[in-house]
Amino acid sequence: MQLLKKIKLTLTTFAIILIFTVNANSVEECFERTSRAIFKFNMAVDDIVLEPLAKGYNKLPSPIKEGTSNFTSNIGTLLSIPNNVFQGNFKQLGHSVGSFAINSTVGIFGFLNPAEKIGLKPTKEDVGQTLGSYGIGPGCYFVLPILGPATARDAVGLLADTFVDPFAHVTIREKEIFNSSGNALDYYTVKGTTAVDFRADNDKNFQSLEKNSIDLYSSLKSIYLQDRENKINNSIEDKDEWGNLDN
Amino acid sequence: MRKVVYFFSLFFLFQSSLLAYSSNPKDFINELVNDAINKLSNKNLNKEQKKIFIEEIAEENVDINALGLYTLGEIRKSSTKDDISNYQISFKKYFLKSLTSRLTDYSSSKFEVVGEDKKSANYTIINSTIIPEDGLEIKIDWRVYTKNPEKPLIRDLIVEGLSLARTQKEEFSSILSSNNNDIKVLINKLEEFSNN
Numbered sequence: 001m002q003l004l005k006k007i008k009l010t011l012t013t014f015a016i017i018l019i020f021t022v023n024a025n026s027v028e029e030c031f032e033r034t035s036r037a038i039f040k041f042n043m044a045v046d047d048i049v050l051e052p053l054a055k056g057y058n059k060l061p062s063p064i065k066e067g068t069s070n071f072t073s074n075i076g077t078l079l080s081i082p083n084n085v086f087q088g089n090f091k092q093l094g095h096s097v098g099s100f101a102i103n104s105t106v107g108i109f110g111f112l113n114p115a116e117k118i119g120l121k122p123t124k125e126d127v128g129q130t131l132g133s134y135g136i137g138p139g140c141y142f143v144l145p146i147l148g149p150a151t152a153r154d155a156v157g158l159l160a161d162t163f164v165d166p167f168a169h170v171t172i173r174e175k176e177i178f179n180s181s182g183n184a185l186d187y188y189t190v191k192g193t194t195a196v197d198f199r200a201d202n203d204k205n206f207q208s209l210e211k212n213s214i215d216l217y218s219s220l221k222s223i224y225l226q227d228r229e230n231k232i233n234n235s236i237e238d239k240d241e242w243g244n245l246d247n
Numbered sequence: 248m249r250k251v252v253y254f255f256s257l258f259f260l261f262q263s264s265l266l267a268y269s270s271n272p273k274d275f276i277n278e279l280v281n282d283a284i285n286k287l288s289n290k291n292l293n294k295e296q297k298k299i300f301i302e303e304i305a306e307e308n309v310d311i312n313a314l315g316l317y318t319l320g321e322i323r324k325s326s327t328k329d330d331i332s333n334y335q336i337s338f339k340k341y342f343l344k345s346l347t348s349r350l351t352d353y354s355s356s357k358f359e360v361v362g363e364d365k366k367s368a369n370y371t372i373i374n375s376t377i378i379p380e381d382g383l384e385i386k387i388d389w390r391v392y393t394k395n396p397e398k399p400l401i402r403d404l405i406v407e408g409l410s411l412a413r414t415q416k417e418e419f420s421s422i423l424s425s426n427n428n429d430i431k432v433l434i435n436k437l438e439e440f441s442n443n
Contacts (some may be wrong), residue, residue: 201382212345214436218421222414230408241413242370242390242402245317 030140030152038143039217045146046199054200065200067111072194074103074110076124079165083125087133089234096122123234127164128157132232141221149224267398268308272371272391275399277360279308280375284356298347305346310392310400311339317402318416322428330430337437344441356380369394370402 029035057065077100084093099115099122106114131153132138139152150158162168169175171187199206213219268278286292286300305311315338316323316331323331362374373389390403390412403412419433426432 208349212348213418214440215418215422218418219414221421222417223409226409226413242313242317245313 028140030142035141035143036217038145039220041145042143042148043216050196050199051203051206053196054203057196057200058203065197068193069197069201070103070107070113071110072190072197074100074107074113075167075190076194077103077122078167079161080122080125081166082164083127083130086127086130087125089125092123092125095120096125124231126157127160128154128228129232131157132228138225138228141225149220151225151228154228270397270399272373272393272399273360273363275308276373276375276389276391276401277358279304280358280377283350284358287350288356297350301347301350302343305343308401309342310402311342313392313400313402314342314412314415315339317412318419319430319433320416320420320423322423322430326430330434334430334434334437337434337441340441341437371399372405 060068077096080096081093081100084090084096099120102115102118102120103110103113106112128151136153138154141149141151142155144150144155144158147158162172166177167190168187170177170180171182171190172184174181174183209219209223210216268275268282283301283304287297292300312335315335318338319326319331319334326334357378358375359377360373360375364372364374366372369392371391371393373391375387375389376384377387378384386407388405389401390405392400392402403410405411422433422436423430
């Protein structure tokens with residue numbers, strides 16, 4: 001009964017957001033003023049929490065950093081597996097399954113990445129990308145508290161990820177696999193560590209962007225949208241908007 | 248005497264950077280970037296010397312005027328000649344300051360051109376990779392303008408799929424749209440940035 005309720009709620013949310021998606025132009029703002037306020041809040045959280053953590057993380061010995069990064073990345077591969085199936089991308093499915101299997105065993109629970117050495121390079125796929133690959137546009141843009149930039153499509157994807165991701169099933173929903181399961185804390189610890197790892201990797205880039213942007217909000221919006229576009233297309237699209245400059 | 252020798256060595260150092268690079272887009276990028284890496288990772292040069300080098304190399308090899316027009320977007324068609332001209336002056340200052348700020352702290356990297364894609368008579372995309380001393384491999388594509396085959400010019404850098412020109416254009420577009428498309432507001436913001 002409760003599952004039915006959850007499904008109904010998800011479908012209703014999905015329907016509302018899809019209406020949003022169809023009606024909104026690709027990069028229009030949903031509610032810019034609110035998003036800018038949330039962005040300021042997120043930047044404050046970054047200054048107080050994420051940046052110091054990232055700087056501390058960067059001081060760790062390189063094998064620990066690399067091992068942590070490999071571990072979170074290996075768990076992240078689990079979300080790519082169902083999404084590769086939904087996208088019918090079976091070559092990438094092979095890379096994801098193979099990489100997860102090898103790294104979780106030979107790679108000691110994912111702390112090492114021997115899969116890469118034999119040519120397995122799984123790309124990260126999520127539900128937002130799957131919806132994009134079905135031709136669903138991004139919808140309008142907004143900023144989520146803590147989670148950062150999103151579009152209507154990607155926000156739906158973010159929610160759906162927790163239903164599709166096998167790791168979320170064994171942690172948040174405590175489903176047992178091989179007689180063991182985790183809890184919500186495990187899930188959020190891994191997600192939090194992934195965020196710190198990403199922030200630490202890009203520390204210099206963030207500093208440079210912050211220093212050289214006239215409107216940091218818009219710069220990050222542009223970077224986010226370009227990145228999502230590339231990930232959905234699994235390639236770098238050359239739009240050649242320069243053509244009309246020479247006419 | 249020492250100062251004279253120092254001055255001349257610096258003079259020749261910077262002069263060498265102004266020697267024309269190859270006109271073949273692939274060789275042009277390869278020579279230019281390797282030259283830049285050598286100079287910027289040279290510990291004998293101070294920040295001011297590196298700044299002068301970056302400005303000279305950018306003015307000579309980047310199509311700053313075209314980049315300025317591109318980042319201005321459609322508003323360039325409805326703006327007056329005076330406004331465009333003022334914008335171009337402010338944009339150049341902004342661009343050079345932003346570039347030097349990004350590059351003067353640069354450390355040594357390994358650079359390699361891995362391919363090229365001739366899009367048209369006017370454009371060739373050069374694919375390259377750069378491996379910083381302290382990081383993972385970064386893919387960089389260079390949009391080279393080849394309308395004058397003798398003098399290729401860089402118009403855009405696409406770092407891991409993210410176009411710097413497009414990011415800049417969208418940033419400016421946001422400033423313009425929240426200020427009634429008033430180009431003067433954008434010019435003021437660029438000036439503010441350059442003067443800080």
